[in-house]
Amino acid sequence: MVLSINQVDTALDLATYTSGGTSTRPGTFICDETDPDCTAAGSDADAVRAHQYAADTYNFYLTNHGRDSIDGAGMQIISSVHYTPSPPTAWCNASWNGTQMSYGDGCIITVDDVVGHELTHGVTQHESNLIYLKQSGAINESLSDIWGEFVDLTNGRGTDTSLVRWQVAEDSDDGPFRDMKNPPAHGQPDKMSSSFYQPESNPSDNYGVHTTAAWATRRPTC
Secondary structure (H helix, E strand, C coil): CCCCCCCCCCCCCEEEEEEEEECCCCCEEEEECCCCCCHHHCCCHHHHHHHHHHHHHHHHHHHHHCCCCCCCCCCCEEEEEEECCCCCCCCCCEEECCCCEEEECCCCCCCHHHHHHHHHHHHHHHHCCCCCCHHHHHHHHHHHHHHHHHHHHHCCCCCCCHHHCCEECCCCCCCCCEECCCHHHHCCCCCCCCCCCCCCCCHHHCCCCCCCHHHHCCCCCC
């Protein structure tokens, strides 16, 4: 072979912003992929982590699945830190809204498995577009838990000891809120016959997408 040219173009495309404690999105631009450690953020550790973990998630999907970003076609990964919903509240949460990531100011939530989890919602959206309701939504959540942990276990950052393996958000302020190896440890069902299982009866949670996520897909046991 004299010459080989790969005409499949893949390139990391990141944009990290700050909402500055407001509900404005994306907000004020901080850094992009040309600044991989988001040094422009200075002492804003939330922005640095969100930026780095978004890149880690992109690299995981590219390396392991040959997937170029969330949509498989190089979609820009947009993150907004210090987001506060309206009316204002100390929002200790993260979300994927269909086009970008948002991270609240109510706690440290910009941790690697949470970033991987939320961005995987975007992947699911562009692949199977599972309806975010009842059991379909629970499967959506479950896939995000698993792939978020895959990012956590392979990016060389955060806490990766055997004691926290398969836990979700162990590095956040609130500590882990789900355990894929032992769901009942956090009041989550590991099967439909579990006493923790709540039939799809909570409209505020899209009828159980989080409270039934632990059993929706069989969890790893290693």
